Amino acid sequence: xxxxxxxKIAAGEIPATIVDRTETTVAFRDVAPVSPTHVLVxxxxxxxxxxxxxxxxxxxxxxxxxxxxxxxxxxGLADGYRVVINTGSLAGQTVHHLHAxxxxxxxxxxxxx
Ligand code: 5GP
Ligand code: ZN
Numbered sequence: 001x002x003x004x005x006x007x008k009i010a011a012g013e014i015p016a017t018i019v020d021r022t023e024t025t026v027a028f029r030d031v032a033p034v035s036p037t038h039v040l041v042x043x044x045x046x047x048x049x050x051x052x053x054x055x056x057x058x059x060x061x062x063x064x065x066x067x068x069x070x071x072x073x074x075x076g077l078a079d080g081y082r083v084v085i086n087t088g089s090l091a092g093q094t095v096h097h098l099h100a101x102x103x104x105x106x107x108x109x110x111x112x113x
Pocket of ligand 2: 045
């Protein structure tokens with residue numbers, strides 16, 4: 001959608017290190033990784049966040065989650081991984097196109113802080 005960073009990455013208009021593509025999702029490496037593996041999975045359809053995705057079509061969210069598990073497998077994260085979807089300002093969402101963080105390659109403690 002016109003001025004959306006992740007729409008532009010999904011369309012190939014802004015460069016990113018693409019990990020995988022499906023018909024409905026794109027996975028690419030986070031520009032500022034917080035873990036040895038830090039991949040973002042986004043739907044190719046523009047939705048601002050998880051709530052909007054579920055309102056438009058729950059399959060959008062299902063496809064993103066399914067692809068997170070595939071990316072974890074592709075990245076060799078058999079010992080465990082974390083999927084994070086920040087939703088809204090209090091959660092720290094900064095890019096308003098739904099994205100799931102796939103984090104792995106180190107211990108991730110709980111609670112996350
Ligand atoms: P949020 O805080 O919204 O959940 O996460 C946004 C994520 O997008 C951050 O981890 C940030 O590092 C990442 N990010 C922001 N701009 C870019 C970019 O231009 N390219 C890539 N690959 N990642 C980005
Ligand atoms: Zn977008």
